[in-house]
Amino acid sequence: MSRIVLEVVDVSKEFSERQRAALQGVSFSVTEGEFVAIVGPSGCGKSTLLKCVCGLLTPSQGEIRVEGRRVTGPPPGVVLVFQEYNRSLFPWLTVIQNVMLPLRKRKGLTPLDREGLALRMLAAVGLDGFGNHYPWELSGGMQQRVAIARALAFQPRILLMDEPFGSVDALTRMELEDLLLNLWTRFRFTTLLVTHDVDEAIYLADRVLVFSGSPGRVVDDVPVDLPRPRDQITTRSAAAFAALRSRIFREIGSRRPDWVATPPGEGGPR
Amino acid sequence: MRMPQGWRGVRAVNWVGWLVFLAFLGLWEVLSRRSGSLYFPPVTRIVETFVAVWRAQNLSAHVAPSLVRMGEGYGAAALVGTVLGIAMGHWRRLDRFVEPLVEFFRAVPPPALIPFALLTMGIGDASKVFVIAFSSLWPILLNARDGVRNVDQVMIETARMFGHSPREVVTVVVAPATMPQLFAGLRTSLGVAFITMVIAEMVGSTNGLGYFILNAQRLFAVPEMYAGILLLGLLGYLVNGAFERVEGRILGWHRRFRAVQP
Numbered sequence: 001m002s003r004i005v006l007e008v009v010d011v012s013k014e015f016s017e018r019q020r021a022a023l024q025g026v027s028f029s030v031t032e033g034e035f036v037a038i039v040g041p042s043g044c045g046k047s048t049l050l051k052c053v054c055g056l057l058t059p060s061q062g063e064i065r066v067e068g069r070r071v072t073g074p075p076p077g078v079v080l081v082f083q084e085y086n087r088s089l090f091p092w093l094t095v096i097q098n099v100m101l102p103l104r105k106r107k108g109l110t111p112l113d114r115e116g117l118a119l120r121m122l123a124a125v126g127l128d129g130f131g132n133h134y135p136w137e138l139s140g141g142m143q144q145r146v147a148i149a150r151a152l153a154f155q156p157r158i159l160l161m162d163e164p165f166g167s168v169d170a171l172t173r174m175e176l177e178d179l180l181l182n183l184w185t186r187f188r189f190t191t192l193l194v195t196h197d198v199d200e201a202i203y204l205a206d207r208v209l210v211f212s213g214s215p216g217r218v219v220d221d222v223p224v225d226l227p228r229p230r231d232q233i234t235t236r237s238a239a240a241f242a243a244l245r246s247r248i249f250r251e252i253g254s255r256r257p258d259w260v261a262t263p264p265g266e267g268g269p270r
Numbered sequence: 271m272r273m274p275q276g277w278r279g280v281r282a283v284n285w286v287g288w289l290v291f292l293a294f295l296g297l298w299e300v301l302s303r304r305s306g307s308l309y310f311p312p313v314t315r316i317v318e319t320f321v322a323v324w325r326a327q328n329l330s331a332h333v334a335p336s337l338v339r340m341g342e343g344y345g346a347a348a349l350v351g352t353v354l355g356i357a358m359g360h361w362r363r364l365d366r367f368v369e370p371l372v373e374f375f376r377a378v379p380p381p382a383l384i385p386f387a388l389l390t391m392g393i394g395d396a397s398k399v400f401v402i403a404f405s406s407l408w409p410i411l412l413n414a415r416d417g418v419r420n421v422d423q424v425m426i427e428t429a430r431m432f433g434h435s436p437r438e439v440v441t442v443v444v445a446p447a448t449m450p451q452l453f454a455g456l457r458t459s460l461g462v463a464f465i466t467m468v469i470a471e472m473v474g475s476t477n478g479l480g481y482f483i484l485n486a487q488r489l490f491a492v493p494e495m496y497a498g499i500l501l502l503g504l505l506g507y508l509v510n511g512a513f514e515r516v517e518g519r520i521l522g523w524h525r526r527f528r529a530v531q532p
Contacts, residue, residue, distance in 0.1 A: 051427075054431055056427050074431050074433060076433065079431060079432070082424055082427075082428070084424055087422050087425065088424045090446070090447075092446045092523050101428075101442075104432075134526070
């Protein structure tokens with residue numbers, strides 16, 4: 001049994017301005033090197049949870065522990081990749097300068113070390129030679145790769161991703177998924193990825209946590225025992241994949257609000 | 271793969287525009303010579319006067335005081351406006367405190383304050399510098415405030431996540447992110463300061479370009495009056511050009527950034 005690196009214990013979060021709870025009694029734990037995906041309908045507090053884990057928000061109740069230590073501010077070794085790459089990359093910095101951002105606070109590195117590390121991370125995401133471009137000169141998929149390279153430069157033990165591939169087209173999305181799996185295998189960081197794409201969650205993860213909406217709760221914890229390395233075509237067409245997919249969809253579907261579940265002409269206004 | 275930048279942002283010499291400008295001067299020359307009007311001397315005459323008038327003595331007597339006042343007033347406004355604007359953008363409470371006051375003063379046309387300034391500060395430089403500073407303060411202040419306020423929360427969170435303290439976030443994110451809007455304010459104020467300088471010198475002064483132009487008109491020295499206007503135009507052009515150079519140095523990325531935004 002691997003070491004537990006992340007524990008979420010009975011976490012609830014309410015925003016005072018909205019009264020309604022975003023998260024209610026969420027508990028789970030993640031072991032070292034594990035890839036966990038969270039799926040759920042939009043507005044189920046998935047993003048709120050990630051912000052709590054990386055210390056940008058404080059839970060109203062419960063606690064989060066990273067490697068045994070309670071999170072009170074941004075913990076070292078935890079990094080979040082935002083969906084909005086165009087809002088999280090700094091437009092006044094070049095690509096390489098953006099990737100060097102997390103290294104500014106690292107002591108004992110010479111400027112040359114920082115640059116070398118940043119260049120290696122850019123190469124790892126297949127962007128060698130783009131260091132001196134500005135992020136906004138690149139395509140959406142490339143910008144998200146810059147954001148991933150920047151996260152990797154932080155040398156995270158836990159990588160959090162909030163719908164990282166939500167704003168790119170379907171083909172680019174597949175490429176980025178495989179890039180992520182590749183990097184995860186290579187650098188062995190623990191990953192917690194939030195998505196609303198059930199197929200993506202199954203394809204990438206070791207475990208899928210299914211969330212229900214408002215307030216967000218964990219309703220199921222689904223182990224994904226598909227063999228690795230995974231492949232976009234064979235993995236996704238495996239019978240086990242389809243079984244997992246149906247199970248998760250059923251979980252989410254059974255909790256859909258009435259206005260979705262009611263077929264036309266039955267009980268609705270005629 | 272570099273995204274194509276196209277021809278946007280490339281600035282070639284605007285030949286047609288210059289040709290139109292020359293045609294305007296030519297037309298002026300011809301019409302003026304034909305009419306012989308006292309109020310519209312020929313361009314050649316204005317240029318001759320310009321060369322004769324703007325020698326060392328007049329330059330130090332009129333141009334230098336104008337530029338010094340402008341520099342002092344604008345410089346003070348830039349300093350105070352930037353600091354106060356950033357503070358107001360940063361601390362909402364401070365903004366709420368002073369907002370009505372700011373809105374009121376900003377609505378007052380600056381020349382209306384010239385009598386007040388002359389009364390309290392006398393006819394010396396202080397009154398002019400005050401009015402120039404007052405007029406150019408507001409665009410800088412409000413743009414700096416809005417710039418700070420509009421900094422993307424995601425960028426701030428990004429810097430926090432990478433271990434920057436709230437104070438470091440100000441230098442790492444807030445300052446550079448505010449720069450484009452701050453410069454928009456500085457640019458607006460540059461023109462405002464220039465206008466206020468001329469008006470203030472016309473109303474209550476014994477030297478300076480504004481005074482020179484008004485005085486020439488009163489003495490019926492019409493070509494001298496035009497020479498003053500011409501110099502003001504040239505100065506405005508040069509000051510603006512210098513500003514653009516500084517802006518291009520600091521905000522070169524922003525010009526190209528805006529060119530590729532959908």
